[in-house]
Amino acid sequence: xxxxxxxxxxxxxxxxxxxxxxxxxxxxxxxxxxxxxxxxxxxxxxxxxxxxxxxxxxxxxxxxxxxxxxxxxxxxxxxxxxxxxxxxxxxxxxxxxxxxxxxxxxxxxxxxxxxxxxxxxxxxxxxxxxxxxxxxxxxxxxxxxxxxxxxxxxxxxxxxxxxxxxxxxxxxxxxxxxxxxxxxxxxxxxxxxxxxxxxxx
Numbered sequence: 455x456x457x458x459x460x461x462x463x464x465x466x467x468x469x470x471x472x473x474x475x476x477x478x479x480x481x482x483x484x485x486x487x488x489x490x491x492x493x494x495x496x497x498x499x500x501x502x503x504x505x506x507x508x509x510x511x512x513x514x515x516x517x518x519x520x521x522x523x524x525x526x527x528x529x530x531x532x533x534x535x536x537x538x539x540x541x542x543x544x545x546x547x548x549x550x551x552x553x554x555x556x557x558x559x560x561x562x563x564x565x566x567x568x569x570x571x572x573x574x575x576x577x578x579x580x581x582x583x584x585x586x587x588x589x590x591x592x593x594x595x596x597x598x599x600x601x602x603x604x605x606x607x608x609x610x611x612x613x614x615x616x617x618x619x620x621x622x623x624x625x626x627x628x629x630x631x632x633x634x635x636x637x638x639x640x641x642x643x644x645x646x647x648x649x650x651x652x653x654x655x
Contacts (some may be wrong), residue, residue, distance in 0.1 A: 471509045473499040475523075478516045483562040487517055487570035518578045521567035522585070524560045528553055529589050536592055542600040546653075547646045549593060550619055554642035557623050558630055565627035590616050597653065606653040619649050 468476070477498035481490040492513055496503050510516050535549040557564050571579065594616045600606035622645050630641065 470499075470501055470505050473501060474506055474509060474516065475519060478513075479520055479562055479566065482517070482520070482566045482570065487513075487566065487573055514573075514575055514578060517567070517570055518574060518582070520563050521571075521582065524556065524563045524567075525582075525585050525589065527560075528556050529585075529592075531556065532589060532592055536596055541605075542596060542603060543605055543650065546596045546600060547650055549596060550649050551639075551642035551646040553593075553620075553623055554626070554645050555638045557626055558638040558641065561627055561630065564624075568624060568627065590620065593619075600653065604655070607655045610652070615649070615653065618652065619645070622648075 474495065478490070478495050481494060481498060490513075492503060492506060495513070495516070496506050499506075506516075510519065531552050532549050535545050535552065538545055538548075540548075571582065574582065594612045597606060597612040597615050601608045601612065626641075636644075
């Protein structure tokens with residue numbers, strides 16, 4: 455009988471697209487996108503080049519999907535927070551903390567992307583910017599809702615508040631370590647509280 459460790463190592467218990475993404479993520483994180491070849495990815499995933507091109511078309515598509523899967527998750531969760539039946543301050547805090555936790559939980563994906571986004575094709579870069587813009591606009595709408603209701607101060611433009619929070623989120627990959635003294639939730643709580651303190655009248 456094959457041990458669970460062996461199953462994880464050879465990936466035979468996972469669908470081919472997941473095996474390719476896992477192998478690409480590991481190699482891009484360890485070696486960098488530009489120094490990883492398609493051949494190395496398919497060997498690590500235990501599949502053929504034909505399988506990679508069937509599911510993804512190119513190494514470029516793999517990089518795009520590594521970030522895309524995280525952004526889709528975060529967008530779905532943000533939409534749920536924004537539509538919840540709760541005061542706007544609670545909804546914003548939950549959303550602000552959640553994007554920190556989900557980024558830390560997918561730190562390899564986020565760090566790979568921010569290091570390598572410029573290597574995507576121009577068309578894919580446009581797609582990613584549009585997807586990120588939709589996320590930021592939904593987040594900003596929560597801030598604007600609170601400002602219009604008088605819950606948040608209007609002295610600072612909502613766009614700057616969004617940039618302030620997401621600047622911290624994007625910086626996580628440069629300093630956060632899983633063996634550090636703060637858990638993902640503790641980091642999320644600190645950053646969410648900082649955001650709300652900046653917004654209170």
